[in-house]
Amino acid sequence: MTDSPITAQGPAAPAAAPQGEPILQVRNLVKHFPLTQGILFKKQIGAVKAVDGVSFDLYRGETLGIVGESGCGKSTVAKLLMNLEQATSGEVFYKGQDITRLSGRALKAVRRNIQMVFQDPYTSLNPRMTVGDIIGEPFDIHPEAAPKGDRRRRVRELLDVVGLNPEYINRYPHQFSGGQRQRIGIARGLALNPEIIICDEPVSALDVSVQAQVVNLMEKLQDEFGLSYVFIAHDLSIVRHISDRVGVMYLGRIAEIGSDAEIYEHPTHPYTQALLSAVPVPDPEAREHRERIILSGDVPSPANPPSGCRFRTRCWKAQDRCATETPLLAIPERFADSGTLAAHESACHFAEAVSY
Amino acid sequence: MTVIDETAGALAPAAPAAPLLDVRDLHVEFRTRDGVAKAVNGVNYSVNAGETLAVLGESGSGKSVTAQAIMGILDMPPGRITSGEILFHGKDMLTMSGEERRKIRGRKIAMIFQDALSALNPVLSVGYQLGEMFRVHQGMSRKQAKLKAIELMDRVRIPAAKERVNDYPHQFSGGMRQRIMIAMALALEPDLIIADEPTTALDVTVQAQVMDLLAELQREFTMGLILITHDLGVVADVADKIAVMYAGRIVETAPVHEIYRRPAHPYTKGLLQSIPRLDRKGQELYAIKGLPPNLTRIPSGCAFNPRCPMAQDVCRTDVPVLHQVGPGRGSACHFWKETLGD
Secondary structure, eight states: OTTTTSSSSSSOSSOOOOOEEEEEEEEEEEEEEEEEOOOSSSSSEEEEEEEEEEEEEEETEEEEEEEEEEEEEEHHHHHTTTTSOOEEEEEETTTTTTGGGOHHHHHHHHTTOOOOOOETTSSSSOTTTTTTHHHHHHHHHHHHGSOOGGGHHHHHHHHHHHHGGGGGGGOOOOGSSSHHHHHHHHHHHTOOOOOHHHHEETTTTTTTHHHHHHHHHHHHHHHHHEEEEEESSSSSHHHHHHEOOOOETTTTEEEEEHHHHHHHOOOHHHHHHEEEEEEEEHHHHHTTTTTTOOOOOOOOOOOOOOOOSSSGGSSOOOHHHHSSSSOOOOOOOHHHTTEHHHHHTEETOOOOOOOO | OOOHHHHHHHSSOOOTTSSSEEEEEEEEEEETTTTEEEEEEEEEEEEEETTEEEEEEOOSSHHHHHHHHOOOOEEEEEEEEEEEEEEETTGGGGGGGGHHHHHHHHEEEEEEESSOOOOOHHHSSSHHHHHHHHEEEEEEEHHHHHHHHHHHHHHHTTTTTTHHTTOOOGOOOHHHHHHHHHHHHHOOOOSSSEETTTTSSSOOHHHHHHHHHHHHHHHHOOOOHHHHHHHHOOOOHOOOOOEEETTTEEEEEEEEEHHHSOSHHHHHHHHHHHHHHHHGGGGGOOOHHHHHHHTOOSSSTTTTGOOTOOOHHHHHHSOOOOOOEEETTEOOOOHHHHHHHH
């Protein structure tokens, strides 16, 4: 088994673990997309601040969930982590190496260890390639990962690992259902035996009865191969189920980050509180006991975000200070020594503990 | 308990107790390259004025096709209504002339679609599109229609409606566009609104706003509402009763509170169990095995049998009827007693 790339390297890290050394360190990551005017002589008239100063750590073997509404920059973060988009500034350290500065061969080597699973299993698989070619393509790009004669066997093994019949190797994507296609996408992500998989809304395009199957598969694979996941989604209940830690994003910044219990049971940021209260709960009785916060208005444009705290335009606690002073992502002073679950990083001047 | 059912309506035709909309044994097929896809296979449901019926199902369960048949916007061909009745105010719409149906569509029954951006015309201002309802149906002048459009936009709480009436759909956010869709459906004060996944494309915080608005307007106008969705959470918030669909059939109907407490069909039960819950974190999620069936090859007997943990031989041969399992509750399962029991 020593030659197989589909076995875990070394002992699997403990499942619930913000201990040990971070495998990925993200520091002040910024991505601005320029807005230009003019056809021949382009001049920049502004920028969409998609990601504006995001920092977090990802530890070995853990799942970090990132939640937020559309336009909050969560998918851009995913692309930046893979260096699929060039960061405007900031760093992403993978084992001490800043991958935003890498290119060519060095970048290719790093990408072997960081793979991605995409949202839409219908458009992320090439319809003209067979399943065998799709899952085997990573081996063409990284020929050192598997000798040529061995690749078909590896692909069959991968199909088996994700719960598909290895006999399907010569079929085309259209012959599969959505859930099966997502399994193919996951198999492709696993092919190079990566350490980190970045999942951008991996189950949101799937039917409810199939979502649970794919989530279970991802958890099983994590245990088996000691994978670290960055799990980006807007479905709060699925994120809670799979994540060890959760970061909540709003308009390009992290509003609050902490363990799943800290975020879901003791949120201190008003946005997190509103988001949690707005989630429809499939239990009419629990529903009636819960206070709902309905936010007014829509998310402002990231091309022209509010000054100070970005959430202040929709926040019921906003005061003058929120417009002038940007709140830092830190453990609020008043909870710092409280020893409660409210003591986690939250970017709000008026952070307040609520328990759900 | 006294049940006011169809027999009462049959004795005294056009009695006030007759439901607003009554779908009876509807069958819809589509001709495809792979054969005939049986999208709807005998659906029965009814909606009263002021009532919200949620139709819950996965993609391919026939929930949207049923709605399209009610609206009369089914693509025919390839679609074909093979049998059934759709009674609106006691009159079968399937036997009406095109002229008569057009009078109902939009005026008496309106529809809200999932994707507001593709349902609105991108090259016409929203004011023009809203006003079109009044110009076409009520023969208003352009000026009057525009004033009515502003009034409607106010009603669905679009800020600065007067200034925004000449804006185009792309200038509005997703939530606002969905409000415009709601405004358009409400324009002629219909008796029944069919909302097909109205909040699926929206973010949770905006979803809550839009659902609240819809529920409030429904109460105000005492309209009937058919809410088509796949989201068990949204249903719990607003519905009075639920019909769960699978492979073109209704497998369970119940008042909203009961279905969450004690589902009577293994499919509903499986769906509810597969939702991640706090007390089960770290454990494997319950997953319904297998995949929804191909509609050209629906399994014999109960369509859910290949995926059902309780399936027995009888499930593979006999199609279960909708058994009455309690007041206002039905389950199309041979083993509904066992399902309810544990």
